[in-house]
Structures are given as structure tokens and as C-alpha cells.
Amino acid sequence: MGIWDTFAELVEAATPWSVAEAEAPAQEEEPQAETETKDEEEPAEEPAEEEEEEEEEEDDEEEIVDPKETLEEECRNSKTCAPAKHHFDECVERVQGAGEGESSEDCVEEFFHLAHCATQCAAGRLWSQLK
Numbered sequence: 001m002g003i004w005d006t007f008a009e010l011v012e013a014a015t016p017w018s019v020a021e022a023e024a025p026a027q028e029e030e031p032q033a034e035t036e037t038k039d040e041e042e043p044a045e046e047p048a049e050e051e052e053e054e055e056e057e058e059d060d061e062e063e064i065v066d067p068k069e070t071l072e073e074e075c076r077n078s079k080t081c082a083p084a085k086h087h088f089d090e091c092v093e094r095v096q097g098a099g100e101g102e103s104s105e106d107c108v109e110e111f112f113h114l115a116h117c118a119t120q121c122a123a124g125r126l127w128s129q130l131k
Contacts, residue, residue, distance in 0.1 A: 067126060067129050067130075068122060068126055071121075071122035071125050071126055071129075072115075072118040072119060072121075072122045073118075074122075075117070075118040075121035075122045076114060076117075076118045078121065080117065080121050081114060081117040081118055081121060084110070084113045084114040084116075084117045085114055087110050087113065087114075088107060088110040088111055088113070088114045091105070091107035091110045092107055095107060
């Protein structure tokens with residue numbers, strides 16, 4: 001066993017998501033008599049109808065809106081974060097104007113500055129809403 005094998009085993013042991021080990025439940029098969037006709041069989045549509053009704057009920061429930069996302073969106077468009085948003089928008093225009101493959105620039109730094117500004121701006125208002 002080499003050093004790389006040892007390293008690979010250590011990494012595999014430390015990452016629980018690397019290997020999924022589960023067995024499928026055993027399926028019970030019932031032998032059906034050949035003399036049964038389609039009229040005698042129970043309709044298979046009833047469980048499907050119940051599932052559809054359950055899905056509709058779940059869809060009817062109001063979805064919870066995260067106040068953090070709403071506040072951050074407001075902050076991105078506010079006067080507080082206007083300089084960061086301006087730099088980000090300029091960078092996006094510059095990268096899109098260059099075309100694919102021509103520009104090695106990305107706007108990650110500008111995006112993080114804008115995200116940081118929005119998070120800082122929303123933090124105080126968020127805590128007041130949660131209390």
C-alpha cells in the first residue's frame with residue numbers, strides 16, 4: 001500500500017458523502033392468476049389521485065419569504081451600496097462587451113464587495129425584525 005492509497009482512504013473515511021451504501025427494500029411480488037380480467041382488478045388510479053391531492057395541498061400553503069433576502073435586495077439598490085453596485089455594473093458591462101474567450105477578467109471581487117455591503121446594511125434591520 002502506497003502513500004497515495006493511504007491518503008485516498010483517509011479522505012474517503014473523512015467524507016461521508018463520498019460513497020452511498022444503501023440497499024433497496026425488498027419488493028414483494030404477488031403471483032396473479034391468468035384468469036383475472038382487467039374488470040376484476042382494482043383501479044390503480046386511486047393512490048395517484050391521493051398523491052396529487054397531497055401535492056396540491058402542499059402547493060396551496062404560503063411559502064415563507066426570508067426577510068434577509070428582501071432586506072439585502074433593498075440595500076443593494078439603496079444609496080448606501082450605490083458605489084459598490086456601480087463598480088459591479090461597470091465590470092459586468094466590460095466583461096460582456098469583451099465577448100467570450102476574449103476577456104480573462106471576472107467580476108467576483110466586485111460582486112463580493114456588493115454582497116458584503118448589502119449584508120452589513122441589512123444586518124441591523126434584520127435583527128430588529130427578528131426580535
